[in-house]
Amino acid sequence: MSGLGLVFSIARDALAAQQNGIDVTAHNVANVDTPGYCRQRAVHEAKEPAPYGGLMFGRGVDTAQVLRISDQFIENRLMRQNSNMLSYKEMENYMQVLEGVFSEDSETSVSSLMADFWNLWHDVANNPSGTSERIALYEHSISVAQQFKSLSRDFGDIETDLTQAVSSGINRINEITAEIADVNAEVVRSESGAIANDMRDKRNALVSELAGYIDVKTFEQSNGSLSIITARGCVLVQGNESYDLDLGGDNGDRVQWSGSGGSAVDITNYINTGKLGGWLDMRDEIAAKYKSDLDALARELIWTVNQQHSLGVGLEAFSSVKGSYAVSDSSKELGSEDCGLEYYDKLSNGTFNLWVYDSGGNVVNGVPTSITIDAGTGGTTLTSLAAQIDAIDDISASVTSDGKLRIDADSGYTFAFSDDTSNVLAAIGINTFFTGVGAGTIGLSDVITSDKNYISAAQIHSDGSIAAGDNKNALAIADLQYKLVDIAQWTCDRRNGNTQGCIRTTIEDYYHALVGSMGITSASVSRGRSFNEGMVNKLRELRDSISAVSLDEEMTNLIKYQHAYAAAAKLITASDEMLETLLETK
Numbered sequence: 001m002s003g004l005g006l007v008f009s010i011a012r013d014a015l016a017a018q019q020n021g022i023d024v025t026a027h028n029v030a031n032v033d034t035p036g037y038c039r040q041r042a043v044h045e046a047k048e049p050a051p052y053g054g055l056m057f058g059r060g061v062d063t064a065q066v067l068r069i070s071d072q073f074i075e076n077r078l079m080r081q082n083s084n085m086l087s088y089k090e091m092e093n094y095m096q097v098l099e100g101v102f103s104e105d106s107e108t109s110v111s112s113l114m115a116d117f118w119n120l121w122h123d124v125a126n127n128p129s130g131t132s133e134r135i136a137l138y139e140h141s142i143s144v145a146q147q148f149k150s151l152s153r154d155f156g157d158i159e160t161d162l163t164q165a166v167s168s169g170i171n172r173i174n175e176i177t178a179e180i181a182d183v184n185a186e187v188v189r190s191e192s193g194a195i196a197n198d199m200r201d202k203r204n205a206l207v208s209e210l211a212g213y214i215d216v217k218t219f220e221q222s223n224g225s226l227s228i229i230t231a232r233g234c235v236l237v238q239g240n241e242s243y244d245l246d247l248g249g250d251n252g253d254r255v256q257w258s259g260s261g262g263s264a265v266d267i268t269n270y271i272n273t274g275k276l277g278g279w280l281d282m283r284d285e286i287a288a289k290y291k292s293d294l295d296a297l298a299r300e301l302i303w304t305v306n307q308q309h310s311l312g313v314g315l316e317a318f319s320s321v322k323g324s325y326a327v328s329d330s331s332k333e334l335g336s337e338d339c340g341l342e343y344y345d346k347l348s349n350g351t352f353n354l355w356v357y358d359s360g361g362n363v364v365n366g367v368p369t370s371i372t373i374d375a376g377t378g379g380t381t382l383t384s385l386a387a388q389i390d391a392i393d394d395i396s397a398s399v400t401s402d403g404k405l406r407i408d409a410d411s412g413y414t415f416a417f418s419d420d421t422s423n424v425l426a427a428i429g430i431n432t433f434f435t436g437v438g439a440g441t442i443g444l445s446d447v448i449t450s451d452k453n454y455i456s457a458a459q460i461h462s463d464g465s466i467a468a469g470d471n472k473n474a475l476a477i478a479d480l481q482y483k484l485v486d487i488a489q490w491t492c493d494r495r496n497g498n499t500q501g502c503i504r505t506t507i508e509d510y511y512h513a514l515v516g517s518m519g520i521t522s523a524s525v526s527r528g529r530s531f532n533e534g535m536v537n538k539l540r541e542l543r544d545s546i547s548a549v550s551l552d553e554e555m556t557n558l559i560k561y562q563h564a565y566a567a568a569a570k571l572i573t574a575s576d577e578m579l580e581t582l583l584e585t586k
Contacts, residue, residue, distance in 0.1 A: 006050075007575045010060035014568035017044050020063040021561040028549045036205030038070045038547040040197055068197040070547045075204065076218075078539040079211045083273040085532035086212050090165075090278030091286065092529045094158065095522040098287065101154045102515050110151070110511055113144045118481040124457050125474035129315060134452040138444065145434070145442045148298045152440035155291040162283035163253050169213050169276050170245045170255065176210045177228070177242035184225040185240040191224045210236075215273040231270035234259070255280070286521060292490035293514050295438035300487045301507055302442055303343060304480050306432035310417065310425040312456030312473030313466055317357055317414035318407070324429025324445060326403035330382040334424065335375030339382070340403070342437045343427040347375040350422030355464050356394055359412040363464035364394060373422035385424070405430065418460040431456065433477075481508055 024042040031037040045064045049056040104111060120137040127133050183203040190196040203226060210216055210228070216236065219227045228237040234257040235243055241260075248256040248264055255271060256264040268284075271277045328340025335347045353368035369392050374380045382399050389397035394413045400406050405428050409415050417431050425431055429445075433455070436442040447454050458470030487510050489501045503510065 006057060006059070007571060010058075011568050011571035011575065013047070013060040013062065014571065015565060017042070017061045017063050018561045018565035018568060020066075022558065022565070024066055025554050025558050025561065028554050029551065032549040032551060036208065037201055037549070038068050038197070038204075039549045041067045041069055043067050065195065066197060068195065068200060070204075071543070074539060074543050074546065078536065078543055079208055080215075080273070081532060081535045081539055082208070083211045083215055083277075085529060085536050086275050087273045087278035087281070088525055088529035088532055090275050091282050091525045092522075094162070094279075094282045094287070095518075095525050097158060098290065099518060099522055101151060101158075102518060104515065108143070108147055110144075110147055111508065111515075113140070113147055114481075114508060114511070116140055117144050118478050121474055121478035124455065125471040125478055128457040128469055128471045128474060131452070134455050137455065138448065138452050141433070141444055145436075145444060148294070148439040148442045151294055152291070152438070155287060155294070156440075158287050159283055159291075162279050162287070163247075165279045166253070166255065166276060166283075167247055169279065170247065173210060173213050173236075173276075174242070174244045176206050176213075177236045177244075180206050180210070180226065180228065180237050181240050181242040184237065187224045187226075188240075196224075211274060213274045214271055214276045230257075231267040231272070232257070232265065234265060234267055253283075289490050290514065290518060291439075292488075295440070296488040296490070297507065297510055297514065298439040298442050299437055300485055300510075302434040302436055303346060303426065304483065304485055304507065305477060306429070306434055307346070307423060307426040308473065308477050308480060309433040309456045310420055310431045311476075312431075312459050313416045313418070314454040314456050314458075316453050317355070317416040317466075318409070318431075318447075318454075319414050320406075320408045321430055321447060322400065322406045323404040324432055324435045325427065327382050327399075327428075328403060330386075330399045330403060333375070333377065333379045333381055334373070334385070334427065335379055336377070341382075341427060343423075346423045346427050347373065348422055349373065349375050349379075350420070350424075352420035352422060352425060353418045353460075354389065354392065354395070355416045355418065355460060356392065356409070357414045357416070357464075364413070366464075368418070368464065373424045375422065380424075382428070385428075404428070416460055416466070482506060 021042040021044070024040050028039050043064045043066070044061050047059040047062050049058050051057075103109060106112070117137075117140060120133070120140050123133045124130070124137055180203055183199055183206065187196050187199050187203065190199060207216070207218060207226070207228070214230055216228050216230050219229075221227060221239070225239050226237065227235070227239070230236050236245075237243075243260070244258050245267075246256055246258060246264075248254055249266065249268075254266050255268045255276070257267050258264055268280060271280055325342055326340070327334070329338065332339035334341055335344055337344055351370050351372050353370055355368045356364040358364055371385070371388050372380075373385070382403070382405055386397040386399050386405055389395060389407060394410045395407065395415060396410070397405065397407045407415065407430070417425055420426070429435065431447075431454075432445055433448060434442060435445055445454075457474035458466055459472045460466060484504050484506060486502050486504050487507075489503045491499045491501065503513075505513065
């Protein structure tokens with residue numbers, strides 16, 4: 001075909017092509033503020049020429065495709081960097097909560113309470129028989145215990161909040177993957193002849209949101225659908241199918257992937273980035289470490305004070321006493337973990353003296369009974385310890401149904417302890433000050449709670465006498481603030497397992513190091529967030545320079561298409577005039 005027919009055809013196609021360009025421009029302008037929208041461009045190409053009269057005549061223009069302008073490499077980098085940034089951002093938020101929990105600006109901070117605790121022991125040492133000093137020490141010690149418990153509860157609340165955040169995040173992840181699977185089906189159905197740009201924008205926005213929760217990798221299939229895998233190579237989306245995550249495990253706090261076979265795969269330790277990665281790192285590593293360190297601090301405070309307290313004596317001897325710490329098996333060696341005693345590892349081979357007094361305060365038989373403790377294999381059990389004590393005249397001892405040692409004096413007799421080189425009294429909670437084994441369980445001995453006279457400010461002399469005004473044990477406890485002790489220090493790693501080290505320091509310095517470490521961690525997390533946020537902003541600017549709608553550019557294109565449309569219309573007008581002229585000549 002040539003001549004006027006060809007001109008009409010070319011003009012018609014030109015009008016259609018420019019109209020397509022205007023339509024695409026209008027679509028871009030309409031979506032200038034739509035999140036995740038990638039600008040589009042109508043791609044025009046010349047139609048294949050047609051031979052006529054030995055010549056090749058062009059046949060005009062076609063709209064080959066509507067192209068979605070994007071750089072997938074930049075999109076993927078932005079997605080990964082944003083995932084990192086959101087992980088740090090969530091950790092930063094919770095670090096601020098943690099730092100608030102350990103605020104040192106109040107009178108109820110652990111450091112302030114501990115300083116007063118040691119000072120009050122000095123007050124008792126200055127007036128060992130003073131009732132007001134003993135009551136003040138007791139009441140302040142309750143405050144110390146309550147503050148440790150409060151911190152432990154705060155950690156529990158943070159852990160609960162983080163697990164709830166993980167649960168909510170998993171629910172949203174499952175919603176997103178289901179939506180992506182649906183969009184995959186629409187893309188495959190719609191792209192039989194052309195690219196479904198707007199559906200791809202929608203899918204890309206969903207993938208970006210998904211990557212904000214968990215680290216993912218994407219693979220586009222030949223049919224246009226997108227496959228998505230996450231931690232440990234687990235498939236989240238395959239074609240129009242999605243696979244859910246959920247919480248499981250013994251405590252219901254492990255992230256599990258449910259495959260097509262129905263089996264659950266634990267992927268908790270393989271999630272590295274996104275909000276989920278930040279929450280898990282915070283819960284299972286950062287917060288877990290500081291909670292473990294706080295428990296180690298409380299445990300060492302309890303033990304150190306109890307060990308020294310058990311060496312002393314109060315204003316009066318005991319008529320009856322029951323241990324604070326239980327064994328799970330009274331037939332197992334006290335120095336073995338098998339017995340179930342919390343402080344089994346503190347025992348050593350040694351002895352302690354048990355003094356028995358008559359109603360006149362005189363030492364029965366004039367000397368104490370020495371009780372021998374063998375902390376090794378085949379050594380002393382709680383049952384055999386009770387038997388040793390029960391063999392003493394005027395004293396009875398037994399293991400209670402709840403696994404604790406109970407000692408009773410016969411009517412008119414009392415008893416006291418001294419010179420324990422085995423640490424067994426502190427380990428089983430006889431003549432001790434604190435109870436509990438950590439920040440969440442610390443408390444005051446029932447014996448001291450019932451009678452402050454049992455606070456051990458003095459020590460028994462070699463002749464068994466308890467001198468009025470003796471303050472030797474109170475001074476020894478007050479000086480514990482300067483004593484170097486071995487305290488556990490934790491490194492919590494959900495990927496490689498937790499490890500426990502040991503640091504030799506004072507109780508006070510350990511706490512200051514804990515708070516200082518928290519500040520260092522917080523600063524490191526903030527730097528990570530700031531760095532990744534800067535990278536996200538740069539990549540977003542780069543992405544927008546490629547994919548975002550520029551109104552200036554769209555207006556330029558609109559003018560171009562308008563002029564081309566007008567020119568094509570002019571062709572039709574000219575062809576029409578030529579046709580009329582031709583008809584008039586006949």
